Amino acid sequence: MKIYNTLTAKKEEFIPLSQGKVKMYVCGVTVYDYCHIGHARSAVVFDVINRYLRYKGYDVIFVKNFTDLDDKIINKAKQEGVSWDTVARKYTDEYYKDMDVLRVGKPDLEPKATEHIEDMIEIIKVLIDKGYAYELDGSVYFEVGKFLEYGKLSKRNTEELIAGARIEVDERKKNPMDFALWKRSKEGEPAWDSPWGAGRPGWHIECSAMSIKHLGDEIDIHGGGADLIFPHHENEIAQSESFTGKPFAKYWVHNGFITINREKMSKSLGNFFTVKEILDKFDPEVLRLFLLSTHYRSPIEFSDDQLRETEISLDRYYSTILRVNSFLEECKIDRISGKTQNAFETNVSQVKKRFEEAMDDDFNTALALGHIFEFMREINRFIDSKPSGMKVKELLQRSKEVLSEFGGVLNIFVRTPEEWYRSLISVKKIGLSEKDIDEKIKVRQDARKKRQWDVADRIRKELEEKGVILEDKEVRTDWRVRVGV
RNA sequence: GGCGGCGUACCCAAGUGGCUAAGGGAGAGGUCUGCAAAACCUUUAUGCAGCGGUUCGAAUCCGCUCGCCGCCUCCA
Structure with missing residues (x-):
């Protein structure tokens, strides 16, 4: 060091x-x-x-x-x-x-x-x-x-x-x-x-x-x-x-x-x-x-613009974790997939070494964070490849652990995505409770089932105007608070 | 005046002698999607303030020039 x-x-x-x-x-x-x-x-x-x-x-x-x-x-x-x-x-x-x-x-x-x-x-x-x-x-x-x-x-x-x-x-x-x-x-x-x-x-x-x-x-x-x-x-x-x-x-x-x-x-x-x-x-x-x-x-150099960019970066972390969590819940265990998994496995085992190398070099947190964000892209890419098999769950679980280990050193990434968005509701003065949002989502889901796209889109737009973004997944709809504004 | 630091893309920011100059944001195009969002992919610096030099090889070392900043007073 x-x-x-x-x-x-x-x-x-x-x-x-x-x-x-x-x-x-x-x-x-x-x-x-x-x-x-x-x-x-x-x-x-x-x-x-x-x-x-x-x-x-x-x-x-x-x-x-x-x-x-x-x-x-x-x-x-x-x-x-x-x-x-x-x-x-x-x-x-x-x-x-x-x-x-x-x-x-x-x-x-x-x-x-x-x-x-x-x-x-x-x-x-x-x-x-x-x-x-x-x-x-x-x-x-x-x-x-x-x-x-x-x-x-x-x-x-x-x-x-x-x-x-x-x-x-x-x-x-x-x-x-x-x-x-x-x-x-x-x-x-x-x-x-x-x-x-x-x-x-x-x-x-x-x-x-x-x-x-x-x-x-x-x-x-x-x-x-x-x-x-x-x-x-x-x-x-x-x-x-x-x-x-x-x-x-x-x-x-x-x-x-x-x-x-x-x-x-x-x-x-x-x-x-x-x-x-x-x-x-x-x-x-x-x-x-x-x-x-x-x-x-x-x-x-300090400015609100810089903080807004940082907020977007941090949101990238939490939305990635949210995505991993959703995937783990819905993950089906069947056959083992091939190459992408091996590549990802290599990434998981290497990122820790990279993090430590960066920190060993005069506490280079900027470089360490670069590696962390690169790793998050690998995680997203891995999920995009729609992997399946026993090993997948384990790899993603380990990825999350690695990230929280780094988070422990920098003392960031210590909350759940839900806690992050809950905090943003008040920081961004959204003026809606989680319950309000959940109810709107429920109404919208019914409309979507009936293919009433105009109703669904109206609800989505209404929430968006208040700073809440909806993300339709296969089996459910997640919400996030808009950041960087 | 003395001492020290910095100048990397549109913005932020790693990199201090050798594979294709990390990463994030922004922009453009695409994949996915009912449409979105998110995510991913492609793309945006033949070049690292400028000019010389050392070297097989430099953003990285040396010299000069320009620009910005800090310390020399309390300060994180």
């Missing part, structure tokens, strides 16, 4: 520190607002990485933190006139709601910054003792010049950084790039006691403290959005490696951004969509599939 490592800027063979075990830490969200789809992308990407590692048999410990103490939370609290921890709690709850509907699994541990203040203070103390940090008027700074490898992750040297620095320079700092480990709290801000007086931790130290505490000095994978590479992850490396004297993380994994009109989606530009906004118009599985249909490191 290969993983692209930001640290070496190369795809590398994945060899965990301890055989068969993977320790993974991912930077989670700062809980000061609703999740936007960029947060969703990161969450979904690392959820899939976690699932695939487990699928491959690794014993994974996955830690993802909550930043529940930060300037943005404090500002939000001021705006809303509530306490900062009320803000943190509210948006933590909202985060969980969004993750649940997106079927993002829970990490093994979800530590919070506020629960690790003591751990952070301990690390800061050691960094001062070791000469990597200095106190200045109740705050503590990390001295970047003392960590010779500073810039190794983001491929920068300190002179360049200073030259291009846009940050406001505190003249008293030894070096403009030195960053806060501990900040003296101002009046009205949350504060904890420390050897340097009342204060609160800087942003970067929390992840070092939580990663080291829960996973140890050295871990296998450290992940997050590409915008965390600098300064957050660079600073984490500096602090952690100065503290432990060991390499902090072996593989650094970063997901790409979502763009809108080719620009990075961001809160400051105001061009963002929250997860909730999208789910008002689309089924959550559509968003999840959309996020996985591009490689995780590439930018994804």
Whole structure:
């Protein structure tokens, strides 16, 4: 299995520190607002990485933190006139709601910054003792010049950084790039006691403290959005490696951004969509599939049109399954058919290998999905060939199992076609119940038996206008909800 | 200014040295069907931003040019 490592800027063979075990830490969200789809992308990407590692048999410990103490939370609290921890709690709850509907699994541990203040203070103390940090008027700074490898992750040297620095320079700092480990709290801000007086931790130290505490000095994978590479992850490396004297993380994994009109989606530009906004118009599985249909490191251009296309793709999956199910119910067992079956059997046994090859290559979900859709065409082609015989049922059963196995890794394709269409009835605001539709179908079937085509066509058209499409099969009529509109 | 990435069909998107350049959507034609829908089949890039170079061989490596974007400040 290969993983692209930001640290070496190369795809590398994945060899965990301890055989068969993977320790993974991912930077989670700062809980000061609703999740936007960029947060969703990161969450979904690392959820899939976690699932695939487990699928491959690794014993994974996955830690993802909550930043529940930060300037943005404090500002939000001021705006809303509530306490900062009320803000943190509210948006933590909202985060969980969004993750649940997106079927993002829970990490093994979800530590919070506020629960690790003591751990952070301990690390800061050691960094001062070791000469990597200095106190200045109740705050503590990390001295970047003392960590010779500073810039190794983001491929920068300190002179360049200073030259291009846009940050406001505190003249008293030894070096403009030195960053806060501990900040003296101002009046009205949350504060904890420390050897340097009342204060609160800087942003970067929390992840070092939580990663080291829960996973140890050295871990296998450290992940997050590409915008965390600098300064957050660079600073984490500096602090952690100065503290432990060991390499902090072996593989650094970063997901790409979502763009809108080719620009990075961001809160400051105001061009963002929250997860909730999208789910008002689309089924959550559509968003999840959309996020996985591009490689995780590439930018994804977001638009409603793209989601509509994804919706059509997903519908292709469910309508294929619906078709397989119908076929299995009506399937007659008699003679064994020949060539098409052999060809299909080969496909069934090969698709798993293809899926794993794709995923082994730096979690190439886009390619993996390509194989899955190709396989679905094979299934449809097989059914079109009107196969018969004992083996047919078994092959189709196995095909469904293979698809749900892949679905388990990507955590899509987890519902029945019926559940999918039921969801679409409400997402697309069809305004009919399943019962209504079934009744209309029944009336229409009677008309069809009597060859009253005008009556049958009228009912079909009436349903179509509401977004329900009918499909006449040999012995029954199935319905679907129209997608992609 | 420094560093990095991207440019593959009408749209989205895999592919980073070697069989006919995956897959999805859209379009056109066909099979099936009472008619449809779905499905399937055929078709849509002698070419991968442009120009040079390396090589027996390049979308894939190297150089230059053009265009777009990101990071260097909080950010998933």
